[in-house]
Amino acid sequence: MEEKIYSIDPATEELARKAANEGIETLWDRKKAMKTPCGFGEQGLCCRICAMGPCRISPTKDKGAQKGICGATADVIIARNLARMIAGGTATHSDHGRDIAHVLHMAKRDGNYKITDEKKLLNLAKEWEVEIENRDIYDIAHEVAEIALKEFGKPFGTLRFLERAPEQRKSVWEKNDIRTGAIDKEIATIMHSTHIGCAADAKDLIHKGMRTSLADGWGGSMIGTEFSDILFGMPVPRETEANLGVLEEDQVNIIVHGHEPSLSEMMVLAAEDPELLQLVEEVGAKGINLSGMCCTSNEVAMRHGVKIAGNLNQQELAVFTGAVEAIIVDVQCIFPALAPLTKCYHTKFITTSPKAKITGATHMEFEEGKALQSAKEIVREAILNFKNRDAKKVFIPKAKSPAVVGYSVEAIKKQLDKVVNSQIDEGGTLKPLADCITSGVIRGAAGVVGCNNPKVKHDYGHVELMKELIKNDVIVVTTGCAAQAAAKAGLMSKEARKLAGKGLAKVCELVDIPPVLHMGSCVDISRILVLVSELAKLLKVDISDLPVVGAAPEWMSEKAIAIGTYVVTSGIDTWLGVVPPVTGSDLVVDILTNKAKDIVGAKFHVEPDPHKAAQQMIERIEEKRETLGLAA
Ligand code: SF4
Ligand code: FE2
16 A cells, blocks of 8 residues: 555645645645754753844864854753743633623623533532522623733732642642743743743753743643633534535535634624525535534534634645635644635635734624624625635545544533442542542553644544553543544544453443543643543542553644643643654753652653554553552
């Protein structure tokens, strides 16, 4: 069989080759045009924080410049850059969370945005000590939203959601001064500390990065997840399909791409509008086929079963099918390359967020105050564009896979109830999962998350790692583009049990789950934090004691750096498949991959080979089992 060059995913490989043959530029061409990456940048050895520079430090220890003009060493420059990446990622996820909190604040009974999950709202209100007796549910929602919005700038105190962690973890944070304060303050402090002539101690800068990263996972991201569930409904298992083969030749294909569900939820509603469906008939199409890309796709797949068109590296290929009437984007992970590319096809590239305007795109601002109307206008544009499709250019690959998605923590508990003996145990807890882990039927759990990166063959890192883990009875939870890679590879179908080890396969059969659980978008890694916290509390240990590991095999963004850092800071060893730009400093490498363990009980590991990474993760799980005295 011919070797796959771009991707292990057949649809991607087929389209990427076709694009290459036809001279259509994709990310792989631009990667090639970069030639060898800048050696200074790759090791993190350049600084352009001030205009005395840019300065670059020689990678050879005793030759060339060893300090920037201000005297900053390689250690300082690299730690500063890393801290800024963490701040960038935290700002991005948290601003998403803030937007969703604003949406909850504007929700009303007769508005476009309503409360869907009252129970979740009331639970959160109780957690935050908001009065609920004899109050209108919308008044409660508005007060809860206001409290969340204050989490971004409160002058005193630490983040409310940190209280969800087990006591042992909270003391680790307390002891090491990592308990995070207001979200915006932590980000601003990093920007201040990393200004020219401020902090110049690598260890302290990484410490600040750790504290700020918690403002992502236990702050903005968790607000994003909780409030999205309250507004749009808690995800429950539902069937969908994944890969570019979900596009339909005779329908109006609309792809939602980006991150925030406030837009995509309205697109789902608009796509069912009778007047617009009438228009679809008039233009000679058989229907509206809404599908998604990246995290926005995960959001609507988890809540409505909307099909998954693909992950990050497939966004250009979707346009290249010639069958997409509109690609509607909001924020994050949107390639500006879509603007010139869509000009070669009939596809309308529509930006909607004031935070992400892109030259060459059509900007149709999504106004949350009249959300459904905005969404309908966008859908109308797409429908009217159907007539411009050039049948000669249409090429939709066949590949698509069935997948079950939607495993929120609450949904996992519900599945686990299937094996609870109601005479002995009460349902609605993670106890059956804890029991499976302690008895050794399942050896442990792994969170496999993150992006695509052309430094790795597309989806190879995710899929190979996950297959190896489930084969060895490690249950996998996943989010983001990693989750979509798994869905496309069939790892989220019930049949995937065949790929699992004996113990895990049995559990999957009894509980009726696939061995790889789709837990949502990247902000939904906060669900994984809640899951491990509850598990740790059940077993009366710290998160760092659990036989649980994390991995980002194909990471690429600042958001991923923030995630990796908060996962480690929460006590979970994390494997990276792509080397971060820190190798120019032995000190920084030593802190991240060694000393971090003495502070937070976990560290980073870097292993580009997913098979080797899986073995290391399994060994770590077994070590933890032994320390806990769990069944061999
Ligand atoms: Fe150079 Fe220091 Fe300015 Fe960075 S902050 S560019 S190392 S002088
Ligand atoms: Fe994402």
